[in-house]
Amino acid sequence: MLLSVTHSTRYTFADPVAHGLQRLRLKPKSTHGQEVLDWTMELTGARIEAEYDDQHHNHATLISIDDGARAVVVTCKGTVQTSDNNGITGLHTGHMPLWCFLRPTALTRAGNKVRQLVASVDADRGDRLAFLHALSYAVAEHITYEPGLTDVSTTAEQALAAGKGVCQDHAHVFISAGRFLDIPMRYVGGYLKMDDREEQEAGHGWAEAYVDGLGWVGFDIANAVCPDERYIRVATGCDYGEAAPVTGIAQGGGVSHLDVQLSVAQKLLGSSQQQQSSESGPLQAGQAQG
Known part of the structure; x- marks a missing residue:
């Protein structure tokens, strides 16, 4: 599927910024069933200082905020060709060894709630894929x-206690439970083409678990589907904090306000590509279910 993305992030500050840095993970890479055909990034109120691949092999851009700026706008536009690999992204690569994805983080540390959830899953733990399906x-x-009830600092335990949350919370609980059972797990941040609209309020997040013989397998629990050609992977990490699209610090500026505008649409080139995204069918062995 050919997907077109337009993503604008605007930070507005009450007072002029004296100094500020932001790290952006907004550019997807050509890997794991996707090919980035074109991608541009435009900045207002800031400039690029460095670009590099981080420890998870994510493309990162370091920008500095212009002195005295009251607003910073980052606008990304691009086209990505995707394919449906039944939720499987393949064997492990990159700088981080698999054991790093077994370590609990502040957001994914398993407590009593996560342990009770794991104990409630009636599935054969010897069949890792089947168990992960049941866990999801x-x-x-x-x-x-x-x-609106949780935020980027909400832990897996807190989300379970509340019983409500968003895609990030689903992913963190799933990751926490998997690591409790010594299954390598990671967080994935990216884009999802919705079936009913192009305009969205934010990017999307899901999880991946490592299954012997298959490699990393994706689970989008919030939508109860395996990641397919509607998904664009942008960044991965041990939790949301390591895959967040924008992180940074600023001196001065006072109270800040964030506004996000995001559009993800299928790009049609001809009659042969004018099919709609396929509806999710029954999940089979080798597919991840959210």
Whole structure:
């Protein structure tokens, strides 16, 4: 599927910024069933200082905020060709060894809630893929999708206690439970083409688990589907904090306000590409289910 993305992030400051740095993970890479055909980034109120690949092999851009700026706008536009690999992104590569994805983080540390969730899953743990399927259903049953109640600092334990959250919370609980059972898990941030609209309020997040013989397998628990050709992977990490699209610091500026505008659409080149995205069918062995 050919997907077109337009993503604008605007920070508005009450007072002039004296000094500020931001790290952006907004550019996808040609890997794991996707090819980036074109991608541009435009900045207002800031300039690029460096570009590099981080420890997770994400493309990162370091920008500095212009002295005295009251607003910073980052606008990304691009086209990505994607394919459906049944949720499988392949064997592990990159700078980080697999054991790094077993370590709990502040957002994914398993407590009593996560342990109780794991104990409630009635599935054969010897069949890792089948168990992960069952675990994904359990997470969805315990956390109802409801935006506005959690934020980027909400832990897996807190999300389970609340029983409500968003895609980030689903992913963190799933990751926490998997690591508790010594399964390598990671967070994925990116874009999803919605079936009912192009304009969205934010990017999307899901999780991947490592399954012997298959490699990394994606689970989008919030949408109860395996990642398919509608998904664009942008960044991965041990949790959201390591895959966040924008992080940074600023001196001065006072109170800041964030506004995000995002559009993800299928780009049609001819009659042969004018099909709509396929509906999710029953998941088979080798497919991840959210």
